[in-house]
Amino acid sequence: MENNTSNKEGLGDAAAAHREAFHQAIDKYFSKLDDSHRLVKSRSDYAALITFLCGPAKDKKVKKTKSEYYAMKNYVVMQGSLICGERAYLIAKKSYDEAKDQHGDVDLLKLKRLAAKEDLFEIIQSHHLLKHHAASRNTWNSICECYSNISRDIVNKYVSLCSCRVNQQMPSRPEGITPLLSKTFNDRGQMDLIDMQSNIYDGMTWILHYQDHLTKFSYLRPLQNKQVSTIRFFNLLN
Numbered sequence: 001m002e003n004n005t006s007n008k009e010g011l012g013d014a015a016a017a018h019r020e021a022f023h024q025a026i027d028k029y030f031s032k033l034d035d036s037h038r039l040v041k042s043r044s045d046y047a048a049l050i051t052f053l054c055g056p057a058k059d060k061k062v063k064k065t066k067s068e069y070y071a072m073k074n075y076v077v078m079q080g081s082l083i084c085g086e087r088a089y090l091i092a093k094k095s096y097d098e099a100k101d102q103h104g105d106v107d108l109l110k111l112k113r114l115a116a117k118e119d120l121f122e123i124i125q126s127h128h129l130l131k132h133h134a135a136s137r138n139t140w141n142s143i144c145e146c147y148s149n150i151s152r153d154i155v156n157k158y159v160s161l162c163s164c165r166v167n168q169q170m171p172s173r174p175e176g177i178t179p180l181l182s183k184t185f186n187d188r189g190q191m192d193l194i195d196m197q198s199n200i201y202d203g204m205t206w207i208l209h210y211q212d213h214l215t216k217f218s219y220l221r222p223l224q225n226k227q228v229s230t231i232r233f234f235n236l237l238n
C-alpha cells in the first residue's frame with residue numbers, strides 16, 4: 001500500500017475511509033491474480049520501464065533480458081506532445097496501435113494511458129464524480145476513454161464502497177437477534193385489540209384480532225371489554 005497515506009491530508013474522514021477500504025479490496029483482488037493478469041503496476045515499476053525504454057532499450061549494443069524484450073514489444077513511451085507535455089506516459093503497444101489512423105498517424109486524443117496502482121483511487125473518483133456518481137458501467141466507460149488497464153472489477157470495487165452506494169444499502173439485522181420460529185399451527189400468535197367504542201354493536205366494544213404466527217391465519221372475535229379476565233378465558237375455537 002505504498003503512498004496510500006500520502007493524500008490522506010485534506011481528505012474528509014469518509015473519503016479517507018473509502019480510499020483505505022478500496023486499496024484493501026484491490027490488494028486482495030490483485031493477490032489472487034497471477035502476473036499475466038495483473039495489468040496495473042506500481043508507479044515505481046512504470047518509472048523504471050520508462051527509464052529503460054527511453055535509454056538502454058534504444059541502444060542496440062546493450063544486452064537485454066527476456067522481460068526487457070517483452071517491455072520493448074509491449075510498451076511505448078509518449079512524451080513531449082501537446083497532450084503529454086514534458087511528462088512521460090507509458091502506453092500499451094496495443095492501445096498505441098489502435099490510436100493509429102489508416103495512414104499510420106497516431107491520434108493523440110485516442111491514446112489510452114496506463115494507470116499506476118497508487119493513482120487508481122483518484123482516477124476512478126474523478127470519472128465517477130464527473131458522471132455524477134454514475135453506476136459502475138458508466139463510470140468504467142468514461143475511464144476506458146483515457147486508460148487501458150483499469151478493469152471493470154476494479155471500478156466495481158470503487159463504486160460499491162462509494163458513499164452513494166453504501167448509504168443505499170438496507171441496514172443489516174443487528175447481531176444477536178434471531179428470528180422467532182414456530183413449529184406448529186397455534187404454537188405462537190399475535191393479538192391486537194381494535195377499538196370500536198365509537199361504533200358499539202350489541203354491547204360489543206372491542207374486536208379481538210389474533211393471528212397465528214406460522215400460518216398467518218386470523219381469528220376475529222367481538223368483546224364487551226378488554227379486561228384481562230375477559231381475554232384470558234376467551235376460547236378461540238368457539
Ligand SMILES: [Zn+2]
Nearest residue numbers: 133162163164
Ligand atoms: Zn458514488
